[in-house]
Amino acid sequence: MYTFFHLKQDILRFKNAGCEVGVVGKTHLGCDIPYLFIGEKSGTNLVVVASVHAREHITSLLVARQAWFYFTKKVNLFGGIYFVPMLNIDGVRLCHEGVDWIASKEQRDFLVETNGGYDFSLWKANANAVDINCNFDAEWGTGASNVTKPAPQGYIGTNPMSEKESVALAEFTKQINPDYVIAYHAKGEEIYWQFFQDEQKLNRDYRYARFVANYTGYKLVGQTQSAGGYKDWCVQKLGIPAITVEVGNDAYSHPYPYHQIDDIVAKNLLVPQKMLNTISKEKQNAKQVYEGGYQRG
Numbered sequence: 001m002y003t004f005f006h007l008k009q010d011i012l013r014f015k016n017a018g019c020e021v022g023v024v025g026k027t028h029l030g031c032d033i034p035y036l037f038i039g040e041k042s043g044t045n046l047v048v049v050a051s052v053h054a055r056e057h058i059t060s061l062l063v064a065r066q067a068w069f070y071f072t073k074k075v076n077l078f079g080g081i082y083f084v085p086m087l088n089i090d091g092v093r094l095c096h097e098g099v100d101w102i103a104s105k106e107q108r109d110f111l112v113e114t115n116g117g118y119d120f121s122l123w124k125a126n127a128n129a130v131d132i133n134c135n136f137d138a139e140w141g142t143g144a145s146n147v148t149k150p151a152p153q154g155y156i157g158t159n160p161m162s163e164k165e166s167v168a169l170a171e172f173t174k175q176i177n178p179d180y181v182i183a184y185h186a187k188g189e190e191i192y193w194q195f196f197q198d199e200q201k202l203n204r205d206y207r208y209a210r211f212v213a214n215y216t217g218y219k220l221v222g223q224t225q226s227a228g229g230y231k232d233w234c235v236q237k238l239g240i241p242a243i244t245v246e247v248g249n250d251a252y253s254h255p256y257p258y259h260q261i262d263d264i265v266a267k268n269l270l271v272p273q274k275m276l277n278t279i280s281k282e283k284q285n286a287k288q289v290y291e292g293g294y295q296r297g
């Protein structure tokens with residue numbers, strides 16, 4: 001299992017090795033959400049996020065492994081990548097540790113009642129019982145599986161961006177203004193990329209998503225019945241191409257078994273690098289065409 005404790009150890013390991021480490025913002029219960037940056041800030045930049053949903057913590061191990069590989073192997077990057085290995089730290093802690101680590105009795109009682117017991121291994125929400133991936137300001141509240149009261153999954157919150165984690169990630173993303181966003185979830189081996197894009201962006205975003213689908217062997221899925229996700233918000237509000245990648249085969253059940261991590265890593269290890277370099281080359285080509293045209297004119 002990849003826990004908050006492992007994340008803290010890894011962050012320290014990166015820091016001691018000279019990698020840029022920073023803070024995206026805070027969780028509902030006040031914990032710093034870390035990021036790692038690898039590569040060059042000028043030029044093309046990517047954001048890679050994992051564990052938006054608590055029980056999908058195997059994605060944190062995937063992203064930690066990606067980042068460590070890129071950092072230590074000095075993988076060739078035409079730009080830079082921001083890795084956010086564990087957005088929903090409070091939720092992941094609930095999955096692994098239950099409620100004992102939470103200081104407030106009121107908070108513990110609220111969570112145990114909402115969960116219907118002490119086993120939080122299938123919990124998806126944050127520590128406010130809001131599903132972070134239903135809380136973003138993108139057709140908020142219109143998702144087919146949305147619920148309107150605190151729940152282990154699907155609760156949209158009192159209003160769009162009501163949660164600290166959503167605000168932190170949104171502000172972080174706006175500040176970076178990345179060229180591509182990859183949000184890792186589990187499971188199904190599927191890629192979601194569509195969310196009310198205009199035609200020009202639809203073609204671009206489909207092309208990028210198809211690239212990742214071809215590389216991973218995962219299935220492309222168009223518009224779905226869900227809304228208010230981080231990917232949805234990037235696509236609709238920022239016009240940034242973004243994908244949700246559902247790692248892991250549906251043959252297994254949640255929480256996704258860790259003995260499958262090598263398969264997940266094998267299929268995804270180079271996905272951020274391939275996307276970064278593909279987009280970077282495209283931008284370079286577009287610039288040359290423009291400059292060539294200007295000189296001729």
Ligand SMILES: [Zn+2]
Nearest residue numbers: 053056185186
């Ligand atoms: Zn998910």
